[in-house]
Amino acid sequence: MKSADEKDSFLPGPKYLHAAERLRRNVENGLWAPGTQLPVERELADTLSVSINTVRRAVGVLVAEGVIQRRQGAGTFVSPAVAPTGPAVTPGGRRLVGVLVPSTTYYYPRVVDGVQRVLRDAGVGVVLASSKYDLAVERDELQGMRDSGVQGLLLAPNLHLMADPQGYADGLRELPLPYVLMERRPPDPAPDDPTSYVGTDHHGGVCLALRHLRGLGHRRVGHLGRDHTGTSAFVAQGYDAAVSLLGLDPVGAAVARRDLWDAEGIAVYVRACAAEGVTAVFCHGDRDAAALVVEARRQGLSVPGDLAVVAYDDEVAEVGDVPLTAVSPPKSEVGATAAELLLRRMTEGDAALCRRVEILPRLIVRASCGAARAAGAR
Template sequence: MRESAVQRHDRLLTLVREQGTARVTDLAARLGVSPVTVRRDVETLTRKGLVDRAHGSVSWPRPRTAGAAAGVGTAPVLGLLAPSATYYFADVIHGAHEAAARAGARLILRISDYRPEEDRARAEGLLAAGAEGLLIAPGWRGRGDQAEHGDWIGELPAPAVLLERSVDPGSPLAGLDRVCSDHAHGVLLALRHLVGQGHTAPLLVARADSPTALAVRAGYDQALSALGLEWPHPVIEAPADRDPAGFERGVQALWTAVTSGRATAALVHNDVDAIQLVQRLTELGVRVPGDLAVVAYDDEVAALADTPLTAVAPPKREVGQLAAELLLERWGRSVHGRPADRAADGAEPAARRHLALLPRLRVRASCGAGAPEPLEGSRTQG
């Protein structure tokens, strides 16, 4: 895949920041492009105030405030690295932006597109652009991505807060501030509601290609145990967008479980898969909620289904808001005016925080319940 200009700018800024001053010809060799391309890039970055240029060399700018580097007076600058700016993370980003704006800060955004191998370069690009603190939602997908692509976060020269990501015990990232949704609680809300409606142990239809999907799967195990339920069926995978054949296999597995009488309820991650699953089951003669009660997980578009779907709604906007507020405090630029990296008496650094926000269950027609009243979640800290 051809490198974009933004990616090349990030690498150029990283090289200049590491070296302090670098010759254009040396940068061209390191970047694998022509000197003409580097000169053009340097002109662009100089106009933005991100580098200084003189006599065939490029230098890191003299110390200045982040706001001055970005051309916005003295406003503090926060960087946000997200795997996507749509679907789930749109609300997280909006929440962070709102909190930053209330504090008089500026938020700048980079997107990794779920390519964890590019997260580090994106974060360094944010720092090069003037960010003095980072909100980071790594683009991890599989179980091994954290170990392979995560340790660099603990080495950043600026305060960082993890967004919607848990880490393995003993990980170098375990001591970082983080704010995330408690997906295990969200799954428990869904299963407890379905069991309360008279259903036997609900089935789980879930992906395995994102941290949220993996957390939903782990939460399902915990919820079955907490409710004293036996495993009703292996987890069904039905990824509608990336594997049409796998989606159809998942549909057939669920159809068989329903028509054989082994299942009357299912929790489906995510909304899009849930909507397409219900559509396909309807074509096969399975009625929702008559034959199968369905709860979706994410609540992005669940309410727009033909039969509005009951859904677990993680507090995405609040996650972004609280993460930005925590970063501002840690950075010492909170609206309260007290540097928060010190305790109240100034004696020692303030304790790091892991904030877990509880999802809500929004009850609609797909589970056969009555009036749609959301079951509220709240915030826990631990």
């Protein structure tokens, strides 16, 4: 007698082969493009209404067929549709571009959407990979893309994790194919550094937030920030510059940055805001801002009545009892502009000019800043 994993009550043949066929159709129909990471096994099992063991056997079939690739430490991906020799092309003859980002779950999905929109319109395919903020994975993924023969690269390297980020940026110039950085730039470039990049003007975005709070009458604005992320240094510098530019008061312990904010740390921070007479906080990013709102209310402060809050990132800022006013980086525009620059470099070769593009974010005003109250009310 066959097990439930081996036989389906209504379909002939082993169940894992039927699961493999459904996954294969998803690839063939374009639901998962070349280079796309597949959902995790639990999600696939739930979607297909089979066991995880069945999913593993189904994926094994597609790996053996070359439809799917397993990448050690990274996950399972649709294989790039690459010809055996020559430039990377899809079966229809399209060129392929490699896109390497730190995450496919937070911040970067909208960057990738912008990339895909431009490349799709240009008839260029995408091989997408995530480094998962791991330098070893990043190295392997970049090498894998080179080996696949992609004709260009869009990269968001983990410069903030590297001992010599400028050395790494310099080393990228040895790549035998054109590339453009996204949301990253060489940290200490020579004046004639030829690296092309597209990123968010983080300094400008922070200034937008603090100018808005200043217009609402706030002079004592704290900063709850992060350390050692890809953008934390730029955001922190933007805060310091905006405080000076706008003539805001120094707030001592209410300027605090950590690698990770836990519940206890945020509770201590709220007490520091009260001690410093802080009436508003600029917070990097959304999730810490949401936790700050919860803790402030737990300590008896109303938001925005006693404490206005503005977040940075605008990923989940709308979720919660008090929707967060947020600086919204132009993620899709960054991806689209980077793709346009790369296409130009792929077409023009060495004649392509270096371009350094910074795009100003928007400020999305919601309930957490109390914008409806008159300026000077604080």
